[in-house]
Amino acid sequence: MKSLVPLSFGLLLVIAPCRAGDNTAEVTLSPTPVPITESSEQRDARMSWWRDARFGMFVHWGLYSGLAGTWNSKPVATKGGMEWIQKMVKADTDTYAREALPKFQPKPGFASEWMKLAKEAGCKYVVFTTKHHEGFALHDSKDGDFNAGAKLNRDLVREIVEAARAEGLRIGFYHSLIDWHDANYDFTKAKGLPYPVGGNHESIPRNHSKYIDHLHAQVGELMTKYGPIDVVWWDFSSKGFEGDEAWHASELIRKVREMQPGIVMNNRLYSASTVKNAENEHREFNTAHGDFITPEQRIPSTGMPGVDWESCMTLNTTWGYSDHDHAWKSEQTLIRNLVDIASKGGNYLLNIGPKGDGSIPPETVTLMKGIGSWMKINSEAIYGTTAGPFESLPWGRCTRKGNTLYLSVFEWPKDGKLTVPLKNRVLSCSLLADPSNQLTTNSGPLGLEISLPSVAPDPTAAVIRITIDGVPDVMEPMSTPKAPENP
Ligand code: JFZ
Numbered sequence: 216m217k218s219l220v221p222l223s224f225g226l227l228l229v230i231a232p233c234r235a236g237d238n239t240a241e242v243t244l245s246p247t248p249v250p251i252t253e254s255s256e257q258r259d260a261r262m263s264w265w266r267d268a269r270f271g272m273f274v275h276w277g278l279y280s281g282l283a284g285t286w287n288s289k290p291v292a293t294k295g296g297m298e299w300i301q302k303m304v305k306a307d308t309d310t311y312a313r314e315a316l317p318k319f320q321p322k323p324g325f326a327s328e329w330m331k332l333a334k335e336a337g338c339k340y341v342v343f344t345t346k347h348h349e350g351f352a353l354h355d356s357k358d359g360d361f362n363a364g365a366k367l368n369r370d371l372v373r374e375i376v377e378a379a380r381a382e383g384l385r386i387g388f389y390h391s392l393i394d395w396h397d398a399n400y401d402f403t404k405a406k407g408l409p410y411p412v413g414g415n416h417e418s419i420p421r422n423h424s425k426y427i428d429h430l431h432a433q434v435g436e437l438m439t440k441y442g443p444i445d446v447v448w449w450d451f452s453s454k455g456f457e458g459d460e461a462w463h464a465s466e467l468i469r470k471v472r473e474m475q476p477g478i479v480m481n482n483r484l485y486s487a488s489t490v491k492n493a494e495n496e497h498r499e500f501n502t503a504h505g506d507f508i509t510p511e512q513r514i515p516s517t518g519m520p521g522v523d524w525e526s527c528m529t530l531n532t533t534w535g536y537s538d539h540d541h542a543w544k545s546e547q548t549l550i551r552n553l554v555d556i557a558s559k560g561g562n563y564l565l566n567i568g569p570k571g572d573g574s575i576p577p578e579t580v581t582l583m584k585g586i587g588s589w590m591k592i593n594s595e596a597i598y599g600t601t602a603g604p605f606e607s608l609p610w611g612r613c614t615r616k617g618n619t620l621y622l623s624v625f626e627w628p629k630d631g632k633l634t635v636p637l638k639n640r641v642l643s644c645s646l647l648a649d650p651s652n653q654l655t656t657n658s659g660p661l662g663l664e665i666s667l668p669s670v671a672p673d674p675t676a677a678v679i680r681i682t683i684d685g686v687p688d689v690m691e692p693m694s695t696p697k698a699p700e701n702p
Contacts, residue, residue: 268339281318281571284537298535325573326378337590342387350396387446406455518559558612560602596621
């Protein structure tokens with residue numbers, strides 16, 4: 216009997232003929248909740264594009280982008296998330312909006328610049344902030360007036376979604392659960408979650424269930440007005456404030472899955488259930504809480520077979536744009552991160568922080584185009600691959616596609632000999648940068664030995680594609696013979 220995993224309890228949908236794809240279709244939910252079950256085959260089908268994609272672009276953009284890390288014409292900091300500037304300067308929402316709104320002037324065509332860069336970098340999907348903790352919604356919302364429709368007479372979500380579709384990119388909505396604007400968001404209950412101001416604000420009574428109504432209403436607009444949405448990226452919950460208590464999470468999941476049956480959802484409606492030792496990190500991830508886990512600013516030491524995961528990371532140290540953060544990572548680091556993450560079976564969601572007018576900082580353009588140049592030759596070693604069969608490799612990483620292995624060499628062997636702890640017979644072996652030239656291979660005591668040209672075709676990561684006979688038969692790492700006990 217095929218295992219049916221309860222996705223969540225859902226409502227029997229009364230749908231007008233066309234689904235969320237057609238923006239005019241009014242999606243009505245019928246009263247009686249019915250269990251939504253999904254077989255693991257159905258789940259694999261729903262997740263397959265996301266698993267094959269491996270590489271996405273994250274975009275943090277909001278009113279904080281116009282402030283650019285500056286408050287009262289002074290830099291607030293040179294490191295750390297400037298999307299949190301309201302909290303860093305302890306500003307109430309009115310003061311914050313007064314300062315920030317005038318500096319948030321999206322220029323025409325900003326979104327296609329983002330999508331063209333994402334495409335050029337080799338990203339397959341883009342996840343952008345429809346609302347961050349500041350509470351400002353980028354869509355033309357009928358729920359409240361702190362949104363682009365009311366303040367700018369623009370629907371920036373529509374502009375961004377349409378630009379993504381024009382480039383054939385999948386689109387995802389980051390949506391903050393935390394809200395530093397809504398007067399009913401009860402920060403006094405939200406233990407472990409950030410809030411910009413305290414003190415006398417605590418005395419004003421707040422009706423958090425009214426905030427939850429606002430949250431669900433805006434999510435409902437986002438999930439019904441812009442066609443098929445591929446990813447939803449909630450942010451974030453704590454051990455002290457999560458799930459149904461904080462967000463009526465299972466009801467939200469049910470509604471979103473009904474409005475967007477194909478959607479892929481992250482895990483942050485619940486606190487990150489972290490087991491911090493490398494061996495069994497996140498092994499117990501419960502997919503009723505979402506589809507994938509979200510390590511932030513780090514790459515897990517080992518893969519997590521059976522668990523879908525996506526590492527999100529900044530190009531410098533801030534998610535939102537800052538004039539004062541120049542700690543840009545190197546192109547080499549970013550490319551090797553992508554390879555490292557893919558070799559462990561994960562996705563890489565690499566962030567850009569556009570300015571208040573939507574323009575992209577030149578350093579960001581250079582770095583993303585640099586990754587794109589590498590992907591032009593080597594994307595076969597990333598898209599549609601799974602984790603490599605090796606625990607670790609001294610000279611690089613390995614990704615896999617059936618009986619084809621992609622060896623990404625970071626440290627080119629000085630003696631031109633690359634040792635791969637593999638017993639299989641080699642059917643073909645060549646560089647992705649020079650596919651027509653077969654490389655010589657021999658099998659030796661330490662496994663497969665590949666003869667390489669003296670100079671690496673790419674100093675960052677040179678990829679060798681080998682097809683082998685059968686499934687990878689990995690040699691146990693040679694236990695270094697113990698030095699005889701000194702008598
Ligand atoms: C959150 C946001 O606060 C931040 O601004 C950015 O959007 C990032 C992607 O996500 O940052 C977090 C969220 C959760 C943890 C740490 C930082 N956590 O659970 O450790």
